Amino acid sequence: MKRTALGTAVAAWSLLALGLGSMAAAAASPFEDGVKALAAGDAQGALRQMEAAVAGEPENVRYVSEYRQAVIKTGSYDRAIDFFEKLVKDHPESANAWLNYGYAYVDKIPAAGAITQVILANNALTRFSRSIEIKPTWLALYTRGNSYLYWPKIFGRAPLGVADLERALAMSKNEPKRVYHVHAYVALGDAYVKTDQPEKARAIWQEGAGAKLFPDEPQLKARLARQGEELESYINDQLDPNKRVDTNLREVWEAR
Amino acid sequence: MAVAAGWLLLLAPLPSFGPASAAPAAASPSAAAAAASPPAAAAAAPAGASPPATTAATAARAEKGIGPIRFEEIGAKAGARLLHHTRRFSGKHADVLAMFTSGGAAVAVGDYDNDGFDDLFVTDSESGRGNHLLHNNGDMTFTEVTEKAGVAKGNDPGTIVSDALWFDYDNDGREDLLVARFGTPLLYHNEGNGKFRDVTAASGLNKFANTIAVIAFDYDNDGYLDLLFGNYFKPVNLFDLKDPHVLPNNLDQADNGGGVTLWRNMGNGTFVDVTEKAGLGRHTGWTLDVGHGDFNNDGWQDIYLADDYGTDRLFLNNGNGTFREVTEEAIGFDTKKGMNVDVADYDRDGWLDIYVTNITDEYMKECNMLWHNNGVDAAGRLTFTDLSRETGTCSTLWGWAAKWADFDNDGWVDLVAADGLRSAGPKNYIPVLLEMIITPGIDFTDVNSWPDIGDMSWSGFQRKKLFRNLGSQAFKEMAHEAGVDNDLDGRGIGVADFDNDGRLDYVQTNANQPSLLYRNVTSPVGNWIELKLVGTRSNRDAIGARVTAKAGGALLIREVDGGNGYSSQSSKRVHIGLGTAAKIDSLEIRWPSGLREQVTVPINRISYVKEGSGVVEKAEALRPLPPAGPGTEKERGAPSP
Numbered sequence: 001m002k003r004t005a006l007g008t009a010v011a012a013w014s015l016l017a018l019g020l021g022s023m024a025a026a027a028a029s030p031f032e033d034g035v036k037a038l039a040a041g042d043a044q045g046a047l048r049q050m051e052a053a054v055a056g057e058p059e060n061v062r063y064v065s066e067y068r069q070a071v072i073k074t075g076s077y078d079r080a081i082d083f084f085e086k087l088v089k090d091h092p093e094s095a096n097a098w099l100n101y102g103y104a105y106v107d108k109i110p111a112a113g114a115i116t117q118v119i120l121a122n123n124a125l126t127r128f129s130r131s132i133e134i135k136p137t138w139l140a141l142y143t144r145g146n147s148y149l150y151w152p153k154i155f156g157r158a159p160l161g162v163a164d165l166e167r168a169l170a171m172s173k174n175e176p177k178r179v180y181h182v183h184a185y186v187a188l189g190d191a192y193v194k195t196d197q198p199e200k201a202r203a204i205w206q207e208g209a210g211a212k213l214f215p216d217e218p219q220l221k222a223r224l225a226r227q228g229e230e231l232e233s234y235i236n237d238q239l240d241p242n243k244r245v246d247t248n249l250r251e252v253w254e255a256r
Numbered sequence: 257m258a259v260a261a262g263w264l265l266l267l268a269p270l271p272s273f274g275p276a277s278a279a280p281a282a283a284s285p286s287a288a289a290a291a292a293s294p295p296a297a298a299a300a301a302p303a304g305a306s307p308p309a310t311t312a313a314t315a316a317r318a319e320k321g322i323g324p325i326r327f328e329e330i331g332a333k334a335g336a337r338l339l340h341h342t343r344r345f346s347g348k349h350a351d352v353l354a355m356f357t358s359g360g361a362a363v364a365v366g367d368y369d370n371d372g373f374d375d376l377f378v379t380d381s382e383s384g385r386g387n388h389l390l391h392n393n394g395d396m397t398f399t400e401v402t403e404k405a406g407v408a409k410g411n412d413p414g415t416i417v418s419d420a421l422w423f424d425y426d427n428d429g430r431e432d433l434l435v436a437r438f439g440t441p442l443l444y445h446n447e448g449n450g451k452f453r454d455v456t457a458a459s460g461l462n463k464f465a466n467t468i469a470v471i472a473f474d475y476d477n478d479g480y481l482d483l484l485f486g487n488y489f490k491p492v493n494l495f496d497l498k499d500p501h502v503l504p505n506n507l508d509q510a511d512n513g514g515g516v517t518l519w520r521n522m523g524n525g526t527f528v529d530v531t532e533k534a535g536l537g538r539h540t541g542w543t544l545d546v547g548h549g550d551f552n553n554d555g556w557q558d559i560y561l562a563d564d565y566g567t568d569r570l571f572l573n574n575g576n577g578t579f580r581e582v583t584e585e586a587i588g589f590d591t592k593k594g595m596n597v598d599v600a601d602y603d604r605d606g607w608l609d610i611y612v613t614n615i616t617d618e619y620m621k622e623c624n625m626l627w628h629n630n631g632v633d634a635a636g637r638l639t640f641t642d643l644s645r646e647t648g649t650c651s652t653l654w655g656w657a658a659k660w661a662d663f664d665n666d667g668w669v670d671l672v673a674a675d676g677l678r679s680a681g682p683k684n685y686i687p688v689l690l691e692m693i694i695t696p697g698i699d700f701t702d703v704n705s706w707p708d709i710g711d712m713s714w715s716g717f718q719r720k721k722l723f724r725n726l727g728s729q730a731f732k733e734m735a736h737e738a739g740v741d742n743d744l745d746g747r748g749i750g751v752a753d754f755d756n757d758g759r760l761d762y763v764q765t766n767a768n769q770p771s772l773l774y775r776n777v778t779s780p781v782g783n784w785i786e787l788k789l790v791g792t793r794s795n796r797d798a799i800g801a802r803v804t805a806k807a808g809g810a811l812l813i814r815e816v817d818g819g820n821g822y823s824s825q826s827s828k829r830v831h832i833g834l835g836t837a838a839k840i841d842s843l844e845i846r847w848p849s850g851l852r853e854q855v856t857v858p859i860n861r862i863s864y865v866k867e868g869s870g871v872v873e874k875a876e877a878l879r880p881l882p883p884a885g886p887g888t889e890k891e892r893g894a895p896s897p
Contacts (some may be wrong), residue, residue, distance in 0.1 A: 091787045102666040113508025113566070113591025115693060122694040152687055242621060 102127030265659025269392025415439030439736030487514025547597025562594030665833030674746025679716030748824030808837030
């Protein structure tokens with residue numbers, strides 16, 4: 001599994017997932033219509049339906065995430081950004097809406113020029129921060145912490161990433177184990193490397209790869225197998241802003 | 257602040273121009289010894305018929321006895337080290353405007369006195385400071401003759417010299433000189449006695465533009481060289497800004513730049529602006545460089561425009577005085593910071609490829625573009641594929657000029673690249689700039705939005721790059737081993753065989769810093785030929801002529817270019833490395849007039865070829881003509897290549 005931004009398995013989301021099951025049975029929701037329209041190649045219709053669904057349930061992780069995946073498929077990045085701008089105006093206290101507003105900027109990054117990428121990344125960070133202000137979840141902290149790592153070292157964002165990721169990791173230890181928690185171990189190690197703390201990086205990856213956690217995780221193995229310049233180069237390659245970051249939150253509901 | 261850096265440079269010892277560390281210096285034989293040194297492979301077996309695989313190519317080079325590429329920097333010794341000064345501005349926006357105009361360190365190579373040795377014209381940019389004409393003495397030394405020639409001027413309080421170009425606009429057999437400026441250009445007629453006459457007023461080249469690049473080529477194949485100017489800012493007077501909104505309106509897709517202007521040479525000493533008529537008027541990018549070549553092998557010169565802050569453009573020549581844009585289908589729309597256009601068939605497949613430098617640094621990973629020419633498909637579509645990553649030529653940091661040249665005569669063109677924007681104090685400008693860039697609602701076009709750079713560095717102290725072509729789509733970066741990895745703020749690269757020894761040397765100009773002259777001391781090298789082409793029906797400089805050589809099973813094509821590459825013009829003499837091939841199986845010249853001519857020339861010699869007359873003696877080739885040109889426009893007509 002590639003590094004991915006994941007949803008936390010908070011109880012509320014579990015409930016939402018249960019709700020999704022009953023909605024699927026109903027089959028007449030705007031969301032399901034949107035999915036069908038997308039499958040039928042009606043991109044504009046799909047986005048319209050999905051936007052209606054998201055506007056109705058801005059805290060629905062699946063709706064919002066699937067909507068963004070449809071946006072990526074159709075390249076409608078600016079439309080999505082405009083949509084989320086309106087969504088957070090209508091739902092200013094929706095942490096999920098703010099978080100996905102940030103993701104909407106992240107999703108556009110690979111399609112943008114080098115300097116626009118910086119502007120988009122910064123816009124994403126401010127939206128992630130607002131989401132954390134409203135509700136500091138594992139997902140939001142992991143997401144923002146991970147985002148800082150994509151910034152070139154010269155901009156000094158990596159220490160901020162360390163702080164967020166340490167919080168996310170600590171939070172995960174107080175929650176039931178979820179498969180996606182591994183990403184905080186991976187990212188925190190990367191953050192340590194980016195802040196010239198390779199020993200701490202190795203320690204956190206080793207902890208993550210422990211028998212009770214994620215012993216088979218390839219991302220941890222790949223890092224533990226490398227050292228020095230080779231490791232740095234590997235991590236820099238993983239954090240290349242020109243490569244699309246997987247912002248699909250599917251793992252959140254699949255993990256249950 | 258650029259001035260401050262300049263003062264520091266003058267006060268401090270000059271930086272080292274050799275290898276970055278204490279690597280052994282390359283052997284530096286005297287000019288005479290070098291000239292006498294025979295190519296190692298002259299008697300060796302011909303090379304294989306097809307391009308070898310990368311490893312095989314490397315191994316084959318060792319077997320052939322071609323030595324590793326080596327240069328020695330001899331600028332000071334040769335009398336060719338010239339300190340460039342960037343333009344200072346006064347007033348509120350001084351710092352930002354100085355930053356945006358910090359080019360201007362250009363070099364143009366041309367044999368202005370027809371003595372068979374390429375001379376140098378090197379520019380300065382500070383107000384009141386003169387440009388330099390250096391006469392090549394033939395022994396790898398140069399004598400400054402600027403004053404006698406009368407070509408120093410150009411840097412006035414309201415104009416900045418930015419580029420220069422040798423071209424014979426009136427076909428009289430003498431190289432004339434064009435000086436491009438942020439302002440109106442200057443055109444000097446070569447009087448033939450070491451003196452030049454300013455003929456700008458009579459030429460009609462009177463349109464103000466913030467020009468940063470210029471090339472000469474015959475876009476309509478009428479026998480006279482036309483001019484294409486690449487303009488950076490839109491045509492505003494930067495010294496008297498009425499409106500501060502003159503900077504790029506988008507840092508990845510700007511469309512408020514100066515575009516290009518195409519001037520048709522009317523054959524009577526005048527030029528007419530045909531930009532709109534030719535179909536180039538809609539281009540409004542921040543053009544940093546322009547390049548030409550026959551990309552689709554139809555006999556007409558096409559053009560590539562490298563744009564800063566956004567999309568490069570490719571235009572194909574319709575053969576009727578107009579161009580059609582094929583950017584979308586041929587290369588797609590990019591968002592990079594195009595800096596350079598140079599053209600060569602690096603993989604010997606018979607199609608001209610293009611190298612464009614961009615910015616690849618710790619804070620911006622654009623990658624250069626090595627546009628591999630895929631040729632024209634069955635539907636008539638010309639396409640290119642960027643192979644910079646695959647070939648290992650992706651990064652030249654903050655790139656400027658990059659030039660193709662076969663430095664070891666192994667039959668594969670290598671690539672040398674200048675880089676580095678501004679080397680000053682220890683503080684880095686990038687984090688400061690970042691704060692501006694991420695300010696919500698910031699207006700990039702407003703000069704007032706941009707923070708002063710002061711004494712900060714910005715992509716400074718960067719090591720130059722030299723990519724050795726290993727054949728079969730692979731290059732090896734070896735600037736350090738070759739002794740050319742200086743860390744100056746490079747701009748232009750002018751390549752020429754200055755001592756006529758069959759090995760290509762080059763000049764590197766640097767912004768606010770001294771120029772460098774790298775003498776090629778690679779030994780032994782492969783076999784070679786050099787051809788000085790003289791047009792008769794075609795333009796006298798033979799710009800646009802294509803040479804196709806077949807030797808040792810390899811297909812080697814070259815075109816005479818009229819100033820490709822950022823801030824620099826290389827020699828118009830065609831140089832072809834032959835590797836171990838001891839003879840040329842066939843050699844054809846396709847002149848811009850459409851005439852195809854087969855010639856036979858000896859290897860390891862400079863030969864002179866006159867259109868329609870084949871190989872001629874040097875004296876005949878270089879003898880100036882009366883300025884009658886190849887006939888009236890009506891008589892010349894347009895050929896069908």
